Amino acid sequence: MRKLLAVWLGKILTVIGKLAGKKSSSSPGHYALKICPDLVGCIEKYVSKGIIVTCGTNGKTTTNNLMASALEAKGYKVLCNRLGANMLSGVATAVLQEMNIFGRFKADYACLEVDEAYTPIVFEHIKPDVMVITNLFRDQLDRYGEIDITSDIIKRAVAKAPNAKLVLNGDDPLCVQFGRCEGVTAYYYGISEQVLPQLDDTKEGRFCPVCGAEQHYNFYHYSQLGDFRCPDCGFARPPIDFEVKNVSLGTPMKFSINGKDMSVNYKGFYNIYNLTAVYAALNVLGETADDFAGLLAAYKPQIGRMEEYAFNKPVILSLSKNPAGFNQAIATVNTDKRQKDVIIAINDKANDGRDVSWLWDVDFDKIADENLNTLTTTGIRVYDISLRFKYAGINVDKITHDMTDAVKTCLATDSEVVYVLVNYTALYPTEAVLKKLGGRT
Amino acid sequence: MMKIKILHLYPDLLNLYGDKGNIECMRSRLERRGIEAQVVSYTCEDTGFDLSDVDIVFIGGGSDREQKIVCGRLLEHKNAIKDYAENGGVIVAVCGGYQLLGKYYRLEDETIEGLGILDIYTEQGKKRLIGNIVLEADFTDEKIVGFENHGGRTYIGDHKPLGRVLYGFGNDEKSGAEGVVYKNVVATYLHGPLLPKNPALCDHILTAAVKRADPDFTELAPLDDELEKKANEYIVNRFVK
CATH class of the missing domain: 3.40.1190.10 (Mur-like, catalytic domain)
Structure with missing residues (x-):
């Protein structure tokens, strides 16, 4: 009986979540587990x-x-x-x-x-x-x-x-x-x-x-x-x-x-x-x-896995969560020989890791190769990522708190492609910005 | 041209939490003042140990396992490091490096002997102390900001702390003190990394090193620290005001 109650509660919460426009990926389960701990x-x-x-x-x-x-x-x-x-x-x-x-x-x-x-x-x-x-x-x-x-x-x-x-x-x-x-x-x-x-x-x-x-x-x-x-x-x-x-x-x-x-x-x-x-x-x-x-x-990648949005030029969104992931994302960006603008967004919420020390363990300096047109930094810890570049001797063209502003600026340059590298909690807001600006996936 | 030699101890083992940012920060802030910075690593594979021409020693943090390995090796050089510190040599020690400078670190099932350069000791606590931290120090108006992440509680006895905790846990969660300053030794739990967002602290350390190398030296030329200050103030405003 507890299981049924838990299931109904969970179903109701999922519907409410949907009506509220949320992606209910864990909260229905959270409450259902309180009623039926062995639901899983x-x-x-x-x-x-x-x-x-x-x-x-x-x-x-x-x-x-x-x-x-x-x-x-x-x-x-x-x-x-x-x-x-x-x-x-x-x-x-x-x-x-x-x-x-x-x-x-x-x-x-x-x-x-x-x-x-x-x-x-x-x-x-x-x-x-x-x-x-x-x-x-x-x-x-x-x-x-x-x-x-x-x-x-x-x-x-x-x-x-x-x-x-x-x-x-x-x-x-x-x-x-x-x-x-x-x-x-x-x-x-x-x-x-x-x-x-x-x-x-x-x-x-x-x-x-x-x-x-x-x-x-x-x-x-x-x-x-x-x-x-x-x-x-x-x-x-x-x-x-x-x-x-x-x-x-x-x-x-x-x-x-x-x-x-x-x-x-x-x-x-x-x-x-x-x-x-x-x-x-x-x-x-x-x-x-x-x-x-x-x-x-048949597989459709989850959002932000080198996901391409079509504008007047492609904007490619990439999620990385840690130094190894960022180094791999940067290596992938470097294999693209087109003239490119790069935006990097760094947040420090619980799901990102509140400690941003790791920024110094990423080889961010490698992003500055001969094909880099402009570099933009943003996110909650925009100053930390900007400092990281300053001490690597790399010029940041734009420091902004506003992802919309960052994307619009890059769309207006004469580069051929834009890469947006984000960490976890910056992903969904960035996706929303790209969709709002009219990017098609 | 004046030259400052920075010795990075065991970067192969103690390299958690972006500590290489501290080295880059010191190097850059020296070079932009026309002072040559020579950074030398001392790793597990090096033999011999000579601090006679070293101006700054940096020791970072590592996992408990790596720290144990380093400790065993560093004890061989205990006297050299102690003499260096007593003679005004500059040491910057972060987290694990800080704990190593004390008498011992008592873990649940064993005690790691430290270098005993500072009259302090550390005991493993139940919960890790993790979060952003803000300090005020008496040598600068600029707050010191960083991120702490330590299981150990460090008891500093009569030593002078680096700063008073305005937000966060500090040495032992209770005393309101963070870090230790002894002669030209600066030891702290603060990552972030420590120095890039705390230019006043970095310059305080560099000044001590340059003065020791050249007694006639007065002060470092100012730098454009607008971005550093913004990064610092962001943390202060978010957690303290």
Whole structure:
């Protein structure tokens, strides 16, 4: 009975939220959980084939949603928290939305993105069949404290789901350590050749998670991802089960997984990891992925993932949440050789991380290449990001508190393309500005 | 041309929270005054330890694990660092670096021995102290702003704090004091990073270093700090006024 009450309350809140024009991604679940704390537990009951949980610092929304799309393209019914609300309340909201008024639903698979910090809590209610861990980077430090703390939290979660098969990024030593937890079955995916220039960017996880010594790399991709080996204890990149080779970063992006050629319309090297994680998870589930490209075609990226808005020239919106993400976004901007204006918006709300120190760990100075036309800074912490550029010796053309003003100014220049790089809470307001100004997606 | 040598201790281990911004800030503010800044890193792979020609030592923060590794290594150079500090050498220590300068850091299950340069000690508290912080200090009218994120409570005894807490937690959550200033040692929990948004504090530190290198030196030339002041005042206005 409590469950039914919770379901009705949740449904009513969802409707109210919709009437109020809100994206109710977690609040209905939040209140429903107060009435029925084990609401999420019924996923076990109503999902027939399997539960896949995806966590990790970067790429989890893309990976999780791609996975759901691929399974749907195979004809399955999938429960998925698509909006990226990834705490217990977000998962509960996804369940509510799937349920009928009798509190029941039917699905073949559940694809759930779960915030690293909430994995032990979510695993109190459900035991996943497959757990994908994409990577661990420094993120929102004021919430987690430190990356070691996040690792410990995930280890606790892994211990709670002893039957879950782990699908791990084999290029990330911080992920590979979970494959050494007692009793786990782990599968690894990785990119087995040097693709990018070997830059000396911030490698926060370059110390061996087992013994603390500095690891050696045959090559690396970005941050601490690469072909690593600890000279002291021998902890090393494991044999890779799903191996990427023959990478070409053009449009379309091309690569092979275990010798199978892929050609995809995605921007950004990091998306190879997201796609390969999905491929690996599908295989581990026992689902064939023969027509992988076809399975992916149905997928619509979430907003802000190098999302293009059409104006008199394209405006490309990119969300980054942490140094590794920003460095990757900047690298992707740099591969575009058109004359460009760049806008960077930095907020410091709770979901962004209130501490903006990380701005100094991003290689923002790389944005100033020969194709940069103008640089604009904005957001709540506009002065902090502007200072970051000042001390990098890079001129900021415009400092403004107003995103509309920033976009309009860039639309009026003679550049060929505009990139808008934002962190989390700047994303939706920026999307609203671009739509209001008439940008079509 | 005058030259100031900045030694960055273990940037390979202690590099959390954008601390390299502090180095860039000191370098830039020296160079814009026509003073050459030489930044040298001392990493795990370096041997020998010589502070005789060093003007500023910087120690940043790291995770507990990394801090433990650094501590073991730094203890080998304890006497050299202590002599340097006692003789007026400039040290800027942030967060983990601050804790390392004390006598010890007591964690739940072990105690990490510190360098004992400051007569202070740190104990692990229950909750991490996290948030924006604003201080007032007696050497400048400009407020000192930053972001603190520490599990340790540091007890500074008779030492003089860097500032009084106007907003935030400070050394131990209760005393209203933040950081320590001892001779030319400035130790604090403030990230942000510390120096770019606090130009008066940065210049205070640089002045001490330049004066030590050249006793006839009087003061640093003013710089255009409009943007720095805006960033600083934004935090002050948001949290204090």
